[in-house]
Amino acid sequence: METNEKKDKEMSRRTFFKVLGTAGVVSAGLVACGDKQKKVLSEMAAEIPTDKMTYRVNPSTGDKVSLLGFGMMRLPSVGGRSAREGNEAIDQEMVNRMVDFAIAHGVNYFDTSPAYCRGESERATGIALSRYPRDKYFIATKLSNFAPSTWSREASIAMYKNSFKELQVDYIDYLLLHAVGMGGGMEEFEARYIKNGMLDYLLEERRAGRIRNLGFSYHGDIKVFDYLLSKHDEYKWDFVQIQLNYLDWQYAKEINPRNTDAEYLYGELAKRKIPAIIMEPLLGGRLSNLPNNIMARLKQREPERSVASWAFRYAGSYPDVLVVLSGMTCMEHLQDNLRTYCPLKPLTEDEVHFLHDTATLMMEYDTIPCNDCKYCMPCPYGLDIPAILLHYNKCLNEGNIPTSSQDENYRKARRVYLVGYDRSVPKLRQASHCIGCNQCSPHCPQGIDIPKELHRIDRYVERLKRETL
Amino acid sequence: MLRRIRVILAVLFFLAVTGLFLDFTGTIHAWLGWTAKIQFLPAVLALNVGVVLFLVVLTLILGRVYCSVICPLGVMQDIISWLSGRRKKKRFRFSYSPEVKWSRYGVLAVFIVALLAGIGSLVALFAPYSSYGRIVSNLFAPLYQWGNNLLAYFAERADSYAFYETEVWMKGLGTFIVAAVTFIVIAVLAWRNGRTYCNTICPVGTVLGFLSRYALFRPVIDAGKCKECGLCSRKCKVSCINYKEFRIDYSRCVDCMDCIDTCKHGAIHFACRLKKSEPAKEEGKPVDTARRGFLTATAVVAASATLQAQEKKVDGGLAVIEDKKIPVRATRIVPPGALGIRHFEQHCTACQLCVSVCPNGVLRPSSGMMTLMQPEMSYERGYCRPECMRCSEVCPAGAIRPITVADKSATHIGHAVWVRENCIPLTDGVSCGNCARHCPVWAILMVPSDPENPDSPKIPVVNEERCIGCGACENLCPARPFSAIYVEGHEVHHEG
Incomplete structure (x- = not known):
């Protein structure tokens, strides 16, 4: 009874970014409440069934994988905020609770990397999962040898070996070549995996059984993607991880000419019957934190479902998708996603069109395609790059980017932008301190020209401050 | 009645001047900035003839109401003294004492010499308005800002933009210590003996006291009605009523009107000096004199x-x-509008008003011996933003002259x-x-x-x-x- 009231109060919503869930303790065995009470609860707060998760089968190993995969990139921090806003340590207790809740509701795929959360994610994942029998979960990690100093064979192998130690396992279920195509494209790919013999090494590890599935995650230069697929007969990719969502389906290239539409990526994989693992189904929250009119459009059709659920249903509705990853920071994210996938209600054709139309509407907003993945961080000069970009996006979504001092809401919007800017980003970490060294851009999976955007925002802030708009 | 008017006006002036130092948003300066500009020493240094003339005439007519109403340091002492007087058996805790001439005129002499010699730190140390500014900006403004930051904290959580956070930082240790010591000394004196400071140290009080001897209106004791109970004398916070001789020392009387309200026999009146009102010669205070040049330090x-x-x-x-x-x-940097270091030093009273309002963390009190407490600029926390003219708007002493955005970008x-x-x-x-x-x-x-x-x-x-x-x-x-x-x-x- 008490638990029910508690749950009712905190209607899980993605917008509650700052609130860490306190209601995670809904035990798996809790008996469903009576019919009378069920009607009182919104669908968004209803009991999550523990045995309804949608599973997909991996054709090469026969793994029965939960459609929802737990991304360990955005883990919570002890500060109570979304983990990655500062230098705070990971909140291991919260991670354990979320993993417990996920496993109790059928999630069995966990995706991490040696680079995530300032390099702390693998260890936290290992601690949380090692409390379960090894056959209860699948682990995915990556060879994240981005830094030129780790391109050597020795350094790469050391990184790979270290993952076993951190994750406390003796085999890895899914190993990925991390973010191929990014940075230096084909050249960088060859330096990281071919010239040092690492790809051959990993193929050997797969034969030895220490890697059960080998694949790659892809961003950026399409040549690398096409090249790797052309070598499918030789490498026998067990899976490929791509960015797919209703905005990127047809607009990825339009948003940034360096990127490729998800329609093409998914099509190429489906053609070869390679299972797709989906990342950024929600664009780092950009598809849950929408401009108001778009939010209303989605809510109108499903008032009792979260905005985010549309994006997850979209990604999950493609039949050759094996797992849809979600980097969940708090219990509310997890619960909302579980509601969407326990079980998945695939989109109808009409609903798919509806989402594609929605994407067309969204293209009218000039938001910066930052997903807050923090691959660009840490900036050597101390800037908080994602925070600067997200503040700009937030103001854009809320109509607080005045273009002229004659605008009707100029005074209010100016104040909201400037006061909010100082709140979101400490002065010393604001765009005015960007020197344009460009260390960040090659790391951006979305291909944003970060210094250019920061300088643009800085010029805009300068005009707001000087009132010369 | 007269006392009540005095109290109401004093409170209003006091709140206004204090507000100027606390308000870091710069909104109330547009309305109340004049309350700083009519302060005596800043007006003299600003060569603001109109204000100086007004204060002189005011004092010649009504006596030292300036000290009772306009001077924030005086009102602060009144408040402390009033709190002290609310203790049991302390309502009538004062008694007549003769004038301490050597101290008053001694300090005035040192003050004028310092002014002429360009020892800004000594001038700032004695000037009452500057002292008050330092006390508020160093001791009270941080409390006010922390309070604001607390509101900003809640505002942020309520998605409101009504309050924004401001940075609280130690602008200068030397100045902070001077402010704290000044406050403690003056507070202790006021708690025990009322306005001791005003009539033994304050150079402005001494100058105005010289004028108020000849004031047209002043409280007088009607010897016929006086029963020599001594209550007025024991209520007088400047200890200037010699009731036995029915005399009041008008050089020290600040026209607080407490005695008039206190006298049970109606023996004290605020009355016009009808006999002869000889025009007091205005004490010329040469301020234009050249001063010592600024010491240049070697740059390492x-x-x-x-x-x-x-x-x-x-x-x-x-x-x-x-x-x-x-x-x-x-060479140190002084703000646009200061015209140059020498002009700035000649006029600055080190009241810290500009330091209090600088939104960019640029202005802070100097720690040099000769210029102690006078503001200077440095750019570790921010820079002198092109659209900001706050310091030039608030300076009451003309040390930083008003400037426009266009002029600033060309200065x-x-x-x-x-x-x-x-x-x-x-x-x-x-x-x-x-x-x-x-x-x-x-x-x-x-x-x-x-x-x-x-x-x-x-x-x-x-x-x-x-x-x-x-x-x-x-x-x-x-x-x-x-x-x-x-x-x-x-x-x-x-x-x-």
């Missing part, structure tokens, strides 16, 4: 470690940012100099140009460091003719703790 720019870019191996996290340190400047208060050893393109091998990008007057150009090689790392060159010394380059320079480009002040500001 310490070689500094720069922030080294590190190879990025993992995602997320924030790099640690080292605090900037103040470079050694051969050269200093010029940037470059320090090769710290410049990031040379030390870290990355492209930068952040100084050039932010220069509001395009005085900085990025040129290849090797004239022979157009692809060599680009370094900034400063066009000193254009540079106005705003410090954007210094503040935004990525080199830490010492910037690779910093501003040297100009002795005399020039325009164009």
